Amino acid sequence: MGQVNFIDVRDDDAIFEGSGWDALVVVASDVMQTGVDEISLLADHGVKIDNRVGRSATMLFAPGLAGGRLILSPVLNSQDDVEDVRVFADAARAGIALALQAGAKRPLLLVAKESDTRYQFSAEVAALACGQELWQALESREAKGDKPAFESIGLLCSSDMSQSLNALEAGRILARDLCGTEPERMSAAAFADYCVAAYQDSGLKVCVIEDRDVLERDYPLLSAVGRSSFAVSRHQPRVVKLEYVGEGEIERTYFFAGKGVIYDTGGADIKVAGGMAGMSRDKGGAAAVAGLMKTLSMLKPKGIRVVSELGLVRNSIGSEAFVTDEIITSHAGVRVRIGNTDAEGRLVLADLLSHLRIKAEKAVKPELFSVATLTGHVVRCYGGYTATVENSVAKLSGVASSIASQGESWGEPVEQSVLRRDDYAKIVDPSGAADILSSNNGPSSVTARGHQYPAAFLLKASGLSEHGVQSEKPMAYVHVDIAGSATEGHPLYGKPTATPLVGLYKHMTVKS
Ligand SMILES: [Zn+2]
Structure with a gap:
């Protein structure tokens, strides 16, 4: 019922074309400097033609990356004292919504790590925020057919996250x-x-x-x-x-x-x-x-x-x-x-x-x-x-x-x-x-x-x-x-x- 299916992805090369994922969604405070050369290069090009790059969620044509789609969703104001981890939730929601509108079926989510303790669970919170964004009302699912928004969402991560997140999200659904x-x-x-x-x-x-x-x-x-x-x-x-x-x-x-x-x-x-x-x-x-x-x-x-x-x-x-x-x-x-x-x-x-x-x-x-x-x-x-x-x-x-x-x-x-x-x-x-x-x-x-x-x-x-x-x-x-x-x-x-x-x-x- 309206299930979201998160999958752990350990291989950093999954961001590239041919990995089976069809969009790369990057959630980061500085999308220009994620430490991945291919993303930085495309972001550099992107900002020259579109001032929104780095300021709001945008999609760039990305030959060589998964699905040819690079979605950059900046985490805004993360350095402000008053902010909390919801800045990552906001960015993830904007990014996953764009992936959905673009027609992706298997997006891969990359959440850039931050050392700030406020953001210790930023990757998990970003994933759960995608679940919140994608949930559709039961009445409309029952009337129109209950098809999940995506086949699955890949989580580029170094530890086991998906089992716990899938169970939390099943409860939330x-x-x-x-x-x-x-x-x-x-x-x-x-x-x-x-x-x-x-x-x-x-x-x-x-x-x-x-x-x-x-x-x-x-x-x-x-x-x-x-x-x-x-x-x-x-x-x-x-x-x-x-x-x-x-x-x-x-x-x-x-x-x-x-x-x-x-x-x-x-x-x-x-x-x-x-x-x-x-x-x-x-x-x-x-x-x-x-x-x-x-x-x-x-x-x-x-x-x-x-x-x-x-x-x-x-x-x-x-x-x-x-x-x-x-x-x-x-x-x-x-x-x-x-x-x-x-x-x-x-x-x-x-x-x-x-x-x-x-x-x-x-x-x-x-x-x-x-x-x-x-x-x-x-x-x-x-x-x-x-x-x-x-x-x-x-x-x-x-x-x-x-x-x-x-x-x-x-x-x-x-x-x-x-x-x-x-x-x-x-x-x-x-x-x-x-x-x-x-x-x-x-x-x-x-x-x-x-x-x-x-x-x-x-x-x-x-x-x-x-x-x-x-x-x-x-x-x-x-x-x-x-x-x-x-x-x-x-x-x-x-x-x-x-x-x-x-x-x-x-x-x-x-x-x-
Ligand atoms: Zn009452």
Whole structure:
């Protein structure tokens, strides 16, 4: 499905005609000085006839080189202090797009090495950026035929890269397919089916809950969000449970809750004035976690166990819809007053996290995460960046810092927000009738601490707040808000990014 096939190429002579590759794409800060004489010579000629050479992606006629096509894609501003490895991603995307337009079928990517530590994974990030550039929407692939853009992409490199990159990209493709697809094609049931098909023979344990009685008993907050969707059979909710167990003695255990709101009308607090369009992308958290599990199943890292729950539910509106003021008891036994039905993501996640908390009690070195397109506030606050909000246990062991550090190196930058006492003050139920209030009743984007305080709610409503630093079983917990980073480009219909899949995978598998 929309697969990108990277192949390691060790032979430097592969850049020449007859190697089987049909375009050479050079990504370098200085395309005039790559250290390869043939490229320098052609670049020298090129710049005499076209001022764009060295300033933007250009193609030169290159007799003697692979396919006779030399695409020079300069990495701009790489020396600037403020830049990060995404400058390589930008250049690779421009270069591979040109190769595609030119009609190449087997491009060979050459990424010039830089000693700057910011760019230690520049070749890998450039390759993954090609995957991002080439991904096509699932609906259009299903309508027009699912042909990969290229037969394969060669990576001129000195070490094994392709196996890991192919697995990361396979996970990212799954994540984009699940996140980006319209709400009828990717209903909760279809999302679950798509996962089951994607994990066939993967070795992952997969379980789908669809029984209404079970959902209402075990996921009461999630089921409240989905209450009016039960009336339409094809809109009914699902919970997908996934587990990966690596070989060898388990040294660490990771738990992920993914928000998969299939479509968010806002519910009874309905989104008005055109605010609903694009709300099929409110499942990016569940999609990213699903993709992460796919990558894990392919690369099989040893010594870790990863357990995930995806909450797939449509926040519909109708006569059965849940409304504000209702008090609903969460799976953890916390009585939650509904403050706003459009703050539904935290309700879905709280029940998932409660189930994961129970499993974490017996797990080796547990770390728990919620991943969600949760708030407009995070977009207002940080633009297109992922935000983390962690509890004190996670902070003491540097969990969010590790994710941020990996994300920085891999082109998925993260902003680390801080959980404060003010965040707990915001979830007090003023009436005293319920244990906590789910939300204030205004848009998060105009609410102070609008993306931080939901983490306080999630800790309380899931029972995780009982596992603080002083408790018998402390549990590290990081809430990851990807509302700003799950898609790029157009605000409503932009391309899904699969963020923060790579940063999370590296956090779990690279020992610091
Ligand atoms: Zn909402």
